[in-house]
Amino acid sequence: MSEEQTPTNEDATSVPADDTPVQPDPEPEPEPVPPPPTGETITWEPQTWYSITYACRTPGCINENQVRAAPMFYSNDGQLKNIRVVDASDDACHKDCVILTAAKLDPQPIEE
Ligand SMILES: [Zn+2]
Secondary structure: OOOOOOOOOOOOOOOOOOOOOOOOOOOOOOOOOOOOOOOOOOOOOOOOEEEEEEEEOOOOOOOEOOEEEEEEEEOOOOOHHHOOOEOOOOOOOOOEOEEEEEEEOOOOOOOO
């Protein structure tokens, strides 16, 4: 290789323009909202029978924090405001209990 490199007189400023459009940053995906950390998240189906466990959380109630079970519990229309267990036994607080677990009955009881 004995060829001399000849300086070129090309205009070094004639750099082709970069016409690549600037891609805007894609919208970040919204973070999924995690379920509340307290208790088990129960998915209620409407008009469905469940076996549940529940407990009263009223301070001072005779049933406070006693986990009880209801082998047959109806979900009504599936709306949380209509899915309630009232602590209605004698001398109890007659307030809503917290539903801890719910297992869908399989098979569902046959309604008469
Ligand atoms: Zn109670």
